[in-house]
Amino acid sequence: MHKPLTITRRSFAGALSALGLCATSAAFAQGADAYPRQVIRIVVPYPAGGATDTLGRVMATKLQEAWGQTVIVENKPGASGTIGNDMVAKSPPDGYTVLLAITAIVQVPALMPNLGYDVMKDLQPLAQVASTNSLLVVPKSAPVSTLKEFIDLVKANPRKYNFGSYGVGTSSHIQGSLLNMQAKLDLTHVPYKGAAPLLQDLRGGQLFSAFIDMATARPHLEAMKPLAVTGPRRNPLLPEVPTFAELGYHSFEPLGWFALFMPSGVPAPIAKKFADEANRILHLPDVIQRIEGLGMTPGGMPTADFAKVVREDAAIYARIIREANIRLE
Incomplete structure (x- = not known):
């Protein structure tokens, strides 16, 4: 004889909760199946025409071809990329607003502690689109051909030599400051407003050295000498140039990268669908x-x-920025 079924208040509540979770999961799954149903915006927090913009348009074209849904690139430059970053971080978490950020997104929080968003909490990484080494370069006319010769020359001539960067707080500034600390040098920092004026002075010999990303340096390599590269391994375009790690220096392992992010609240199935397609x-x-x-x-x-990578790079850059006392004025 069967015992009568007894349902307690707790078990009934548990059953309802389980049904609710199942319904929610099913709804998310259906949402992912139907995604995308409207225009997707890829926000590029830098001006049109640069490398970030170019990569954003490559991805937009391919996503549109794959899904048959309009994908647009929207440039929102300003404040070291933080205007565009903030906009995406605070966008509706529906999967229709995507950010194409660069490495600066994990550097700026240590430089600007009062940001209106938290990179680690408000944004979720989806896919790394591309990466690039940075090179320590000197003009072709410089009397050095290796990093050791460079360091020996700078040490033998106190306060004589300098290094250029794309601006205060940029990767090139952080890397130059790191070399100053580790090699005990006194290179003077010369910040420029972007790569173009820096390259002009480097090619003209008015600037002694600079950290330049490979994508920017490549068309100008005939006018400069690369002494070392950042990253965990040598760049295949310059296989003869050693890494800083090979030469005994640390914390130069992070690469520069371009990557896609969404707001953290986007349901996991939708974020995964976008990331997998990217x-x-x-x-x-x-x-x-x-x-x-x-x-x-x-x-x-x-x-x-x-x-x-995002978590590890953020920790490395925060430490370097703190130890080098780099500040945005």
Whole structure:
């Protein structure tokens, strides 16, 4: 004889909760199946025409082809990228507003502690689109050909030599400051408003050295000598140039990168669908060729692996910025 079924208040509540979770999961899954249903915006927090903008338009074109849905690039420059970053961080978490950011997104929080958003809490990384080494370069006319010769010359001539950067707080400034600290140098920092004036002075010999990303340096390599590269391994375009790590220096391992982010509240199935499609696109032969043609290495690593890169790079840059006392005036 069967015992009568007894339902307690707690078990009934638990059953309802379980049903609710199932319904929510099903709704999210259906949402991902239907996604995208409207225009997707890729926000580029820098002006049109630069490398970030170019990569954003490559991704937009391919996503539109794959999904048959309009994908637009919207440039929102200003304040070291923080205007565009903030806009996406505070956008509705529906998967229709995407950010194409650069490494600065994990550097700026240590430089501007009163940001209106928290990179680690308000944004979720989806896919690394491309990465690039930075090079320590000197003019072709400089009397040095190796990093050791460079360091010996600077030490033998106190307060005589300088290094240029794209501006205060940029990767090139952080890397130059790191070399100053580790090699115990006194290179004077000369900040420029972007790459163009820096390259002009470097080519003209008015500037002694600079950290320049590979994509920017590539068209000008005939006028300069690369002494060392950042990153965990040598750049295949310059296989003869050693890494800083090979030469005994640390914390130069982070690469410069370009990556896609969404607001943290976007449901996981939708974020995953976008990330998976972006990573598929980044393995297409024509996309690889286009990115390599810009002097960069194509991305496409698993999302979890890139999220780890974001966390680790943020910690490294925060420490360097603090120890070098770099501040945005």
